[in-house]
Amino acid sequence: MRQFLTSARPCCREFRLGCTLVLLAAGLTCLAQETQNVFIINIDGLRSNEGFESGHTNLPFIWDSLRPLGTLYTQFYNTGVTITNSAQSTVVTGTCQLLYNNAGVITPLRPHQPTIGEYYRKETGLPSDKAVFISGKSTIWRYPVSTMPGYGYAWAPSIVLNSCGDLATWDSLRSVTARSHPSLCYVLLGQVDEAGHTGDTSYYIGSIRQADSLVFEVWKLIQSDSAYRDHTALIVTSDHGRHDDRHGGWKDHGCTCHGCRHVLFLALGPDIKADRVVTSRRVQIDIAPTIGCLLDFGTPFAQGTVLTEMLRSHSLTPDPRPPALTTTT
Numbered sequence: 001m002r003q004f005l006t007s008a009r010p011c012c013r014e015f016r017l018g019c020t021l022v023l024l025a026a027g028l029t030c031l032a033q034e035t036q037n038v039f040i041i042n043i044d045g046l047r048s049n050e051g052f053e054s055g056h057t058n059l060p061f062i063w064d065s066l067r068p069l070g071t072l073y074t075q076f077y078n079t080g081v082t083i084t085n086s087a088q089s090t091v092v093t094g095t096c097q098l099l100y101n102n103a104g105v106i107t108p109l110r111p112h113q114p115t116i117g118e119y120y121r122k123e124t125g126l127p128s129d130k131a132v133f134i135s136g137k138s139t140i141w142r143y144p145v146s147t148m149p150g151y152g153y154a155w156a157p158s159i160v161l162n163s164c165g166d167l168a169t170w171d172s173l174r175s176v177t178a179r180s181h182p183s184l185c186y187v188l189l190g191q192v193d194e195a196g197h198t199g200d201t202s203y204y205i206g207s208i209r210q211a212d213s214l215v216f217e218v219w220k221l222i223q224s225d226s227a228y229r230d231h232t233a234l235i236v237t238s239d240h241g242r243h244d245d246r247h248g249g250w251k252d253h254g255c256t257c258h259g260c261r262h263v264l265f266l267a268l269g270p271d272i273k274a275d276r277v278v279t280s281r282r283v284q285i286d287i288a289p290t291i292g293c294l295l296d297f298g299t300p301f302a303q304g305t306v307l308t309e310m311l312r313s314h315s316l317t318p319d320p321r322p323p324a325l326t327t328t329t
């Protein structure tokens with residue numbers, strides 16, 4: 001069993017996996033000391049070849065200005081289904097999801113396990129406008145709210161949908177932050193994926209460079225707002241890549257090839273190490289527990305582990321409690 005690092009509260013220390021109750025042993029406790037807000041930007045369908053492997057060619061702002069401020073994972077993977085509804089849902093739940101896209105589907109396809117928005121609101125009691133999911137895909141990832149009893153729409157984040165390109169999504173983000181200053185903000189930039197499916201090289205590459213500049217705009221927005229500055233983490237990632245050239249190239253995605261699985265992951269913020277590159281393998285189910293760690297809420301159904309490699313030492317302390325037992329039933 002993988003070691004599971006949890007936040008400090010006892011309620012965070014157990015999760016159910018099928019009929020198995022596991023009380024997890026933990027040698028360290030995560031205590032993010034400075035982070036009060038987390039922004040996650042998910043650039044949908046950005047293949048690593050045109051993403052961070054291109055360095056400053058396609059991602060000049062992320063590569064030159066943001067990467068030195070944070071931790072870059074070079075071996076980060078989607079190990080599940082490399083389509084949007086499954087992959088985005090895996091990221092926000094911390095569990096492997098198998099969900100077809102919702103376009104054309106009559107019955108909404110929703111994850112069973114709670115999302116970070118639900119966990120956060122239920123544990124803190126914050127109103128829905130403090131946790132916001134903004135999606136630039138209005139027909140595919142429409143229902144990012146779980147079916148789990150005790151969670152679901154009662155604790156759902158605010159959901160903003162649009163399909164008018166990344167500039168419109170950026171406008172939505174600016175409006176939402178100005179209006180309610182959410183402390184958990186998940187943004188899906190959908191244009192890179194849309195552009196890739198057209199097969200138009202200049203549209204695809206141009207959309208990547210635009211997404212790069214928008215991520216930098218988000219960082220500038222954070223730095224210019226006293227409610228966010230010095231207390232906000234920014235995570236940049238992708239839900240899936242696109243086929244590598246031996247499997248059809250970047251026009252499509254959805255298989256198990258390296259191009260579809262290998263994704264970007266960069267994080268920066270007050271509890272995250274600067275100018276660090278992590279080469280150990282990590283996966284998407286590790287993102288939700290890490291956000292829980294940063295904002296100090298539990299993700300008891302999540303299957304991943306906190307990305308401790310990127311956390312500053314003051315954010316990790318030895319667990320003072322006796323080792324927990326591990327049982328299965």
Ligand SMILES: [Zn+2]
Nearest residue numbers: 044045084239
């Ligand atoms: Zn996608």
Ligand SMILES: [Zn+2]
Nearest residue numbers: 045193197253
């Ligand atoms: Zn796609």
Ligand SMILES: [Zn+2]
Nearest residue numbers: 243255257260
């Ligand atoms: Zn593929």
